[in-house]
Amino acid sequence: MNLGVLIAVLAYEVISIVGVGAVVAYKNKKNGGHEEGSFAFAGGGLPASLVGITLALTLLGSAHNWGTCQNAASMGVIAVWFGIACAVMMVVITQITGPWIRRTGAKTVGEFLGHIFGKKPGIMISSVNAALGIAMTCLEVETIAVTLSFLTGWEYTTCAVIGGILAMLYVLLAGMKEIAWLNLLNAIVMYVALIVVFVCLCFELPGGWDAVQSTVEANPDTAWFTSIFGNSALIIGFAIPNALGASLFHGMAQTGYQPVATAKSNKEVKKSLWYAGPINGCFCIIPALIGLAAFSIIAYRDAGSMMMTPAMIIDLLPKPVVALLAAGFLGVDLSSFAVMALAPATCISHDMYTLYKPDASEQTKTKMSRVLILVIGIISILICNFQPAPVDMVNWIFSFGVPVFVMAVIGIWWKRSEKAAVITFIVSWIAVCVWSTFGLQNQLGWVNFNVNYISLIFALVVGVITTAALPGKKGLFVGKKRV
Amino acid sequence: MQMCIETIVYTILLVFAITAVGYGIGKLNKFGDSDEAIHMDEEG
Numbered sequence: 001m002n003l004g005v006l007i008a009v010l011a012y013e014v015i016s017i018v019g020v021g022a023v024v025a026y027k028n029k030k031n032g033g034h035e036e037g038s039f040a041f042a043g044g045g046l047p048a049s050l051v052g053i054t055l056a057l058t059l060l061g062s063a064h065n066w067g068t069c070q071n072a073a074s075m076g077v078i079a080v081w082f083g084i085a086c087a088v089m090m091v092v093i094t095q096i097t098g099p100w101i102r103r104t105g106a107k108t109v110g111e112f113l114g115h116i117f118g119k120k121p122g123i124m125i126s127s128v129n130a131a132l133g134i135a136m137t138c139l140e141v142e143t144i145a146v147t148l149s150f151l152t153g154w155e156y157t158t159c160a161v162i163g164g165i166l167a168m169l170y171v172l173l174a175g176m177k178e179i180a181w182l183n184l185l186n187a188i189v190m191y192v193a194l195i196v197v198f199v200c201l202c203f204e205l206p207g208g209w210d211a212v213q214s215t216v217e218a219n220p221d222t223a224w225f226t227s228i229f230g231n232s233a234l235i236i237g238f239a240i241p242n243a244l245g246a247s248l249f250h251g252m253a254q255t256g257y258q259p260v261a262t263a264k265s266n267k268e269v270k271k272s273l274w275y276a277g278p279i280n281g282c283f284c285i286i287p288a289l290i291g292l293a294a295f296s297i298i299a300y301r302d303a304g305s306m307m308m309t310p311a312m313i314i315d316l317l318p319k320p321v322v323a324l325l326a327a328g329f330l331g332v333d334l335s336s337f338a339v340m341a342l343a344p345a346t347c348i349s350h351d352m353y354t355l356y357k358p359d360a361s362e363q364t365k366t367k368m369s370r371v372l373i374l375v376i377g378i379i380s381i382l383i384c385n386f387q388p389a390p391v392d393m394v395n396w397i398f399s400f401g402v403p404v405f406v407m408a409v410i411g412i413w414w415k416r417s418e419k420a421a422v423i424t425f426i427v428s429w430i431a432v433c434v435w436s437t438f439g440l441q442n443q444l445g446w447v448n449f450n451v452n453y454i455s456l457i458f459a460l461v462v463g464v465i466t467t468a469a470l471p472g473k474k475g476l477f478v479g480k481k482r483v
Numbered sequence: 484m485q486m487c488i489e490t491i492v493y494t495i496l497l498v499f500a501i502t503a504v505g506y507g508i509g510k511l512n513k514f515g516d517s518d519e520a521i522h523m524d525e526e527g
Contacts, residue, residue: 077486090505091501094505105520209484213486227486228493267516274506285490289487476521480521
């Protein structure tokens with residue numbers, strides 16, 4: 001066990017939580033307890049640079065770090081396409097949907113979707129988002145377990161239990177505002193750590209990067225691993241659906257809209273793309289390269305696709321560099337867990353519980369949220385062992401957001417029909433489950449026909465037909481002034 | 484090292500190309516240029 005590194009990493013997590021908590025408390029006190037200056041809305045006056053950086057870093061998580069390292073073991077540097085796909089997502093958020101939602105004055109995407117769809121579809125979206133949030137927490141527990149396992153050398157299952165407990169404590173110790181800022185801080189540490197790791201590997205890899213390339217290219221089955229354009233089937237089956245799913249999901253989700261809501265004006269939102277696109281889009285370069293480096297060394301392949309990169313890092317790199325990387329990765333995954341666990345807990349306690357108890361007090365709802373976080377944490381620990389690879393899992397989650405995006409665009413520019421929305425959501429989500437969850441895709445052998453394509457086809461066909469056939473109100477922006 | 488340089492250069496080029504094209508698309512989205520609030524009481 002690397003006790004020194006483990007202590008350094010845990011010390012960083014504690015110091016960052018306490019430090020950020022103190023700064024947030026000081027700022028709140030200075031503002032007389034008002035929300036100005038908080039991450040949530042920041043007084044609505046942030047410039048393009050801060051909006052872009054916040055957007056880029058808050059949407060960095062497990063799929064960008066360990067997920068991309070793992071993907072590199074099966075597709076080489078093509079794994080960077082996940083980051084490139086996220087640049088497309090930034091275009092959709094900052095150039096299209098973000099400015100639209102801001103013009104309605106909605107503080108949250110839920111409020112905006114409520115204007116379009118009405119009550120019933122709104123509850124459906126909340127319910128599905130709560131379930132997807134739990135799926136995301138499982139993913140974060142998985143990657144927290146990977147980081148702990150590579151620091152301690154303990155069994156993965158043991159690390160999942162400890163990591164899950166650590167994550168639940170993290171949510172209960174740090175408040176929502178602290179978590180948002182912690183996510184930013186940890187993403188910066190993670191970015192710096194990856195650059196340091198890459199530079200160190202230039203000197204520490206046996207034979208250097210040239211040996212990695214020649215080893216991989218020597219095998220005809222993996223020769224294409226060294227080029228990002230090496231396999232056209234993967235561009236269709238991996239890169240394009242990633243861009244589609246990420247753009248349509250986050251384009252109409254609070255995760256994408258939150259930083260946009262803090263901007264000074266729509267012009268600043270549009271300019272923020274020049275920060276958000278490159279910072280998020282280029283992130284996967286180094287995880288893909290180090291994942292491929294680990295794959296090229298036979299000794300680490302036995303550790304399996306998820307653990308081979310951590311095994312190589314701990315073996316080759318100096319301890320301070322390992323500590324820096326682990327601190328960044330663990331921090332980002334812990335804060336992502338917190339955000340993901342809070343979302344379904346709030347959704348259940350505030351949106352669903354109030355359907356039965358409309359008079360429930362804030363205190364009761366907060367207490368319920370805390371209990372739900374514990375329940376979600378326990379569920380995540382129990383099932384995190386049975387999940388697919390993080391990037392596959394993230395794509396499956398994205399596919400549920402595709403019909404919401406399609407119906408939102410129809411509802412904005414054409415017609416709003418509650419019945420059409422309900423039918424489209426149900427049909428598209430059943431199609432996603434049949435295709436991906438219950439394995440029709442594998443039975444047919446259509447490996448490259450990603451679940452996001454299925455979701456988009458069903459949403460478009462059913463959405464257009466039902467909207468045309470059923471009565472509804474005119475589109476939200478129809479007949480409104482363009483500028 | 485050639486593989487690393489190619490991956491870094493191609494990825495950066497693609498990301499900036501997407502950003503530039505996306506910014507151009509944003510210029511066409513005139514509805515998103517203004518900060519004037521849409522009045523919800525005009526719904527329906």
